[in-house]
Amino acid sequence: MTTVTAAKPSWLTYGAIIFASLAVAYMGAQISIGSEDAWYAGLNKASLTPPDWVFGVVWPVLYVLMAVSAILVRRAAGSFEACSKSLGLFFAQLIPNLAWSYAFFGFSQPMLALLIIATLWVMILAMIASFRRWSQRAAWLQLPYLIWISFAAYLNAFIVAAN
Numbered sequence: 127m128t129t130v131t132a133a134k135p136s137w138l139t140y141g142a143i144i145f146a147s148l149a150v151a152y153m154g155a156q157i158s159i160g161s162e163d164a165w166y167a168g169l170n171k172a173s174l175t176p177p178d179w180v181f182g183v184v185w186p187v188l189y190v191l192m193a194v195s196a197i198l199v200r201r202a203a204g205s206f207e208a209c210s211k212s213l214g215l216f217f218a219q220l221i222p223n224l225a226w227s228y229a230f231f232g233f234s235q236p237m238l239a240l241l242i243i244a245t246l247w248v249m250i251l252a253m254i255a256s257f258r259r260w261s262q263r264a265a266w267l268q269l270p271y272l273i274w275i276s277f278a279a280y281l282n283a284f285i286v287a288a289n
Contacts, residue, residue, distance in 0.1 A: 139206045140197055143216070147193040150220045151185065154227040165234045172284035174277075188271050192216070195257060195267035202260040212256040219253055222246040226278075236285045243279045250275060 160178035161167045196216045203209030222242050230239035250272045258265035 136200060139200045139213070143193050143196045143200070143213075146217060146220055147189045147196075150224045151189045154224050155182075155185070157227045157232045159231065163231060166231065169236075169285050170288040172281055172288075175281055184274060188274060191267045192271055195261075195264040198264040198267070199257050199260040202264070209260055212253070212260060215249065215253040215256050219246060219249040222249060230282065236282060236289070240279070240282045240286050243275060243282055247272070247275050247279060 158181070159166075160181065196213060199209050199212050199216075200206060203212070206213065222245050226239050226242045226246060229235050229242050250268060254265050254268045254272065257268060
């Protein structure tokens, strides 16, 4: 006797993508207080370090692009099961994304944060490659995220070297 498994409804996957993105964005924002943190304010920073408000504008846009991209992959695949590896990468990369904020701002450990952001960078590349199999648009929508993480890695590396 063969058991037929019903595919998960698309709204369930879309909801999980949106919830995970919002949850990570919220938790990261709670710990990343920028210049309000005396430790961070006292660090020697790169001359290209943007003002704190820029982070508050860029990150929400990136999280929206990330979620839309993942939803495009799910739609193109037709089911969660078909693209589970791609979406697994999406959900997995949210872990170092959030861990960076805790390592850098929560624990004041810029070297640990640099190792985490390097891991995140590799995971984003893998996610882009995986998303590209399903949707060129989904892959391209991750590019601003990769660029921003590259810039953040530079800022993080400067802090490690200069402090």
